[in-house]
Amino acid sequence: MHNVAATNKALERTAEAISSSVGGVFDDLEKIAATVSAVANPAQGAPRRSAYAFLKKDLAAFINRHSALIVGAGIAYAPESLPEAPLWLEWWRGAQAGGEPRWVTHDLNPESLNYYDYTTREWFASTSAKGSPVAVGPYVDIGGINVNIITLCVPAPTPQGTHVLGCDLTLAKLEGVFLRALQLQDPTVVLLGPTGRVIASNNARIASGTLFVEEDMKRVNRSVDVSSVSPARLPWRLVTLMA
Amino acid sequence: MESTALSTRALDLLLLLRGSEPEGLGRADQVSYQIETAILMGILTEGDRLPTESVLAAELGISPITLRQSLAALRTKGLIETSRGRSGGSVIRGQIDLTDTQLQRKLRDASTESLRDLGDLGAAISSMSARLAASRADAQNVAHLEELVQRHRDTKDERARRRVDSRFHVAVSVAAQSSRLTSASLQLEAELMTLWWSHPAQADSQDVLEEQHTAILEAIRTRDADAASAAAELHSRTETEYLIAQHLRLTMESDESA
Numbered sequence: 001m002h003n004v005a006a007t008n009k010a011l012e013r014t015a016e017a018i019s020s021s022v023g024g025v026f027d028d029l030e031k032i033a034a035t036v037s038a039v040a041n042p043a044q045g046a047p048r049r050s051a052y053a054f055l056k057k058d059l060a061a062f063i064n065r066h067s068a069l070i071v072g073a074g075i076a077y078a079p080e081s082l083p084e085a086p087l088w089l090e091w092w093r094g095a096q097a098g099g100e101p102r103w104v105t106h107d108l109n110p111e112s113l114n115y116y117d118y119t120t121r122e123w124f125a126s127t128s129a130k131g132s133p134v135a136v137g138p139y140v141d142i143g144g145i146n147v148n149i150i151t152l153c154v155p156a157p158t159p160q161g162t163h164v165l166g167c168d169l170t171l172a173k174l175e176g177v178f179l180r181a182l183q184l185q186d187p188t189v190v191l192l193g194p195t196g197r198v199i200a201s202n203n204a205r206i207a208s209g210t211l212f213v214e215e216d217m218k219r220v221n222r223s224v225d226v227s228s229v230s231p232a233r234l235p236w237r238l239v240t241l242m243a
Numbered sequence: 244m245e246s247t248a249l250s251t252r253a254l255d256l257l258l259l260l261r262g263s264e265p266e267g268l269g270r271a272d273q274v275s276y277q278i279e280t281a282i283l284m285g286i287l288t289e290g291d292r293l294p295t296e297s298v299l300a301a302e303l304g305i306s307p308i309t310l311r312q313s314l315a316a317l318r319t320k321g322l323i324e325t326s327r328g329r330s331g332g333s334v335i336r337g338q339i340d341l342t343d344t345q346l347q348r349k350l351r352d353a354s355t356e357s358l359r360d361l362g363d364l365g366a367a368i369s370s371m372s373a374r375l376a377a378s379r380a381d382a383q384n385v386a387h388l389e390e391l392v393q394r395h396r397d398t399k400d401e402r403a404r405r406r407v408d409s410r411f412h413v414a415v416s417v418a419a420q421s422s423r424l425t426s427a428s429l430q431l432e433a434e435l436m437t438l439w440w441s442h443p444a445q446a447d448s449q450d451v452l453e454e455q456h457t458a459i460l461e462a463i464r465t466r467d468a469d470a471a472s473a474a475a476e477l478h479s480r481t482e483t484e485y486l487i488a489q490h491l492r493l494t495m496e497s498d499e500s501a
Contacts, residue, residue: 170354171354172357175494176494179495182495204484204487207362207487
């Protein structure tokens, strides 16, 4: 029999650690989104791409500031919103030794096998449809950075449409936050995404990226929302499992 | 000095390691890496004599000058010795042993997700290899597998046993008569070799691994493809779970906030 009070305390501590680190990233990304919305002045017609040139520097600073958690960030413009191209995506990945983030190439050619049609990807589609911030994933970003990631997304509404700013969280970094806060091997604790996807766990049999099915859900003992303040933005929960 | 000419099989395995090296290395460094990996995996062992420079360079598809650079790097590390003259040539002289600290750090800095992903690939490779081996392994292949299972059981040294374990997995792919599966298996085992770290408290898990090897071997011997595939998959999953459990423990123990 494990100590219930100690488990509860560990759950609270872990929820707080995750919610405050991810929350800090969301807050900064929302500030950048506000500057994007501010550029688009309805009186002057659709801004050209150069009007958003400041983003390169701002996002680089953002990536470096949050390098303990994120590996990249960028902006996906609303379709047909820029005069230069129907679709446009600008994404950067953090460099290893704190240098300048590198540009990530996406294949925007519809004829290509590797065509990255971001308008159909969940992270873009759901953020622009809902018009509110959301954490999407974990999912394997094929054609993007090809690894299993979580994308934090924030909308930047403009008269030309809703652009989406996002940043990529790797499961590896998030797992570190989870385990170091948890400090518990028993009982089994799992960090679950909204669809039942396992984000992290302290049990080797329940690996990140696997899916919790109905049968696993029956074993759930306790459930704690990670972010009680804004569950829509961060719809994750910590659950303990019966042995 | 004591030495024996490298077997064709070992040379073939060495050649299959091409492509496992990290990106961004020059050709000479790639070849050094390939040979170092082969030593790490026990494909090349102390006393093995490499073919003459011209033969080896031709097999590796590089110029003799590039090969000499690779060999010089290995010599500096004390991994090979080269003598001149008619009976001269390069002989493997060292074994690479990553320290416990190196292995622990590498395993801690990995993520459950990347280990699971590696394990998924490993399960796919090993279960298909075992399935094919059940119908394709000849008497000689089976004898070689038997020998490796036996050697794994008899080897007391933890690291040496780990190398024999890798050899067994690769040998199953060889018995499947598939060079692509063998190559994939080798590269995967090479990667696992840099992560495996044994915790003394879990030494009894050794028995489980031995039983699983025996089950794979028996299924291949009796030509039961489904059983061979299932046994290999189970074995692969057990190893992955073991690695993830160690990784979780090491991460929780580390106090640094990344």
